[in-house]
Amino acid sequence: MKYTYGYARVSTQSQELNRQLDILEKYSCDIIYTEKITGTKASRPELNKLKENVREGDTVVVESWSRLGRSTRDLIDLVEFFSKKKVSVISAKEKFDTSTPQGKLMLTVFQAFSEFERDIIVERTNEGLKSARARGRVGGRPKKSEKKIQLALKLYDTKQHSLREIKEMSGVSPTTLYKYLEKRKNGE
Known part of the structure; x- marks a missing residue:
């Protein structure tokens, strides 16, 4: 059986989830995970439960990308996570659905940017190490005496x-x- 999961998040206890919940109800979500926690937290318990429960063929709906990812990198990682599990992701605000041809194209672009970013980081690291070696310094932790x-x-x-x-x-x-x-x- 395929499920449609909703995920709603606000950053503080005083904020309300109602607007997001109204949007998620339009998508007939079977289960909605909600949390009041800042997006800067790497560990979000309800999001972790969602990630554990989704199965191939399921769909995850969010009001907007900003409710799901804490940064562009985190968002790309989450969308890739769901993609690998063959779970569709829909963002209502951005009208983005990874199960559509347009959504699959955007997912491919996300993945390309992610790979590009990783390659750039490796390249910069190697350039920095080469520069340090040219000055007589070696990388890594200093050796204990x-x-x-x-x-x-x-x-x-x-x-x-x-x-x-x-x-x-x-x-x-x-x-x-x-x-x-x-x-x-x-x-x-």
Whole structure:
């Protein structure tokens, strides 16, 4: 059975959802998820429930894109998420429906921009690393001094300190400590 889900969101507790709900009711939504939470929050519980519940062939309706995505990047990611699950997305305000030929075209454009943006970020990162290397700098986190590593290993070997205490005394994180313990074990 295919379902039509609605999603409505306002940013504050004092705002009302009525206008959005009126629009969603015109689409005969079977289930409507609502939340009063700022769009800047990455985790939106009702949106997460919606994402968990949709199945292939379902439709998601929103009053406008601004109610669904917190940014252009987030919106593209959400539309791609639903597209991969073969779920149509309709935005009433923008008159956008990913199940129509025009909507599929726009989805392809969204995906192209998304890929372009990822490629540009990789290109800039590589250019920045190349520039830094030309100045004698290398990327990545700075290496811990050998003295700090040795101190952390000695503290660990005493079996008298917690990992938190070792980190506080030596400045070496548990992850780094375990990496060096593994190296020591393997004779490196």
